[in-house]
Amino acid sequence: MAWNLQSDRPIYTQILEQIQTRIISGCYKPGEKLPSVRELAAEANVNPNTMQKAFAELERSGLISTQRTSGRTVTEDTSMIEQLKNQMAVSQIQSFIDAMQQLGYSKEEIYNLVTKTLRGGNE
Amino acid sequence: MAWNLQSDRPIYTQILEQIQTRIISGCYKPGEKLPSVRELAAEANVNPNTMQKAFAELERSGLISTQRTSGRTVTEDTSMIEQLKNQMAVSQIQSFIDAMQQLGYSKEEIYNLVTKTLRGGNE
DNA sequence: ATTATTGTATTAAGTAGATAGTACAGTAAT
DNA sequence: ATTACTGTACTATCTACTTAATACAATAAT
Numbered sequence: 001m002a003w004n005l006q007s008d009r010p011i012y013t014q015i016l017e018q019i020q021t022r023i024i025s026g027c028y029k030p031g032e033k034l035p036s037v038r039e040l041a042a043e044a045n046v047n048p049n050t051m052q053k054a055f056a057e058l059e060r061s062g063l064i065s066t067q068r069t070s071g072r073t074v075t076e077d078t079s080m081i082e083q084l085k086n087q088m089a090v091s092q093i094q095s096f097i098d099a100m101q102q103l104g105y106s107k108e109e110i111y112n113l114v115t116k117t118l119r120g121g122n123e
Numbered sequence: 124m125a126w127n128l129q130s131d132r133p134i135y136t137q138i139l140e141q142i143q144t145r146i147i148s149g150c151y152k153p154g155e156k157l158p159s160v161r162e163l164a165a166e167a168n169v170n171p172n173t174m175q176k177a178f179a180e181l182e183r184s185g186l187i188s189t190q191r192t193s194g195r196t197v198t199e200d201t202s203m204i205e206q207l208k209n210q211m212a213v214s215q216i217q218s219f220i221d222a223m224q225q226l227g228y229s230k231e232e233i234y235n236l237v238t239k240t241l242r243g244g245n246e
Numbered sequence: 247a248t249t250a251t252t253g254t255a256t257t258a259a260g261t262a263g264a265t266a267g268t269a270c271a272g273t274a275a276t
Numbered sequence: 277a278t279t280a281c282t283g284t285a286c287t288a289t290c291t292a293c294t295t296a297a298t299a300c301a302a303t304a305a306t
Binding site: 001008009010013021024025026085088089092093094096097099100102103104105107110111113114115117118 | 124132133144147148208211215216223227241
Binding site: 036037038052055066067068069070071072 | 281282284285
């Protein structure tokens with residue numbers, strides 16, 4: 001999975017979210033060692049300080065932990081990961097429906113549009 | 124409808140979007156005169172310059188127009204408004220589904236979660 | 247004519263985010 | 277011991293966003 005960074009929001013926030021997503025989707029597995037700050041920064045075409053800032057946040061939440069000089073690892077607490085997954089899903093759904101309703105779509109219309117889109121797409 | 128402004132994105136961008144939403148949802152009607160920059164700025168608890176910046180963007184898109192000294196009005200081009208509504212809806216749906224799939228949810232799971240949420244909510 | 251209100255422009259200041267460059271301390275591998 | 281890699285810290289600089297405080301020209305209302 002590639003890094004997808006826009007300029008309309010802080011980069012470190014987007015990196016934070018995308019690392020979370022990678023952990024949740026199993027791209028980075030529980031207990032697995034993460035690439036180094038410098039490596040990931042190069043990969044994302046970002047300053048190491050920016051990547052570092054994202055990691056600092058991730059650690060406050062407990063999702064990853066640091067072994068001072070040998071790198072970082074994803075938490076082995078799978079229930080924590082599962083919980084975060086649910087949280088993010090609920091939040092996605094809620095803000096999606098809110099936005100659609102504010103545009104003036106009824107529940108039924110939202111339902112129909114989602115159904116139609118899900119049918120149409122690939123895979 | 125109240126202003127909902129977060130600090131994680133530029134204020135003027137959020138104002139821009141929310142004015143678009145108000146026009147699309149009919150809160151500000153086609154041809155209607157808009158409140159002044161200063162008035163809206165006070166209402167949103169924001170500097171007039173920030174509100175002005177949002178309006179400048181809205182004008183580039185043609186959604187509103189300016190009568191130099193008597194204020195601004197919403198476009199009367201209802202098909203333009205309708206088109207913007209569709210655009211924003213499609214974009215909402217797409218990025219919602221993308222985000223869910225990246226979290227690891229299948230189309231069927233997305234469908235079920237959306238259905239369940241739509242059933243549960245109010246109104 | 248005067249007054250108030252409109253959009254608009256300008257300058258200055260403060261803040262947050264991002265980059266660049268450098269440095270240090272701890273550990274693993276050799 | 278040396279080397280290479282790790283996270284971490286620090287300073288300086290640049291840009292974008294936001295606020296503040298004015299100011300001006302055009303029009304609507306009086």
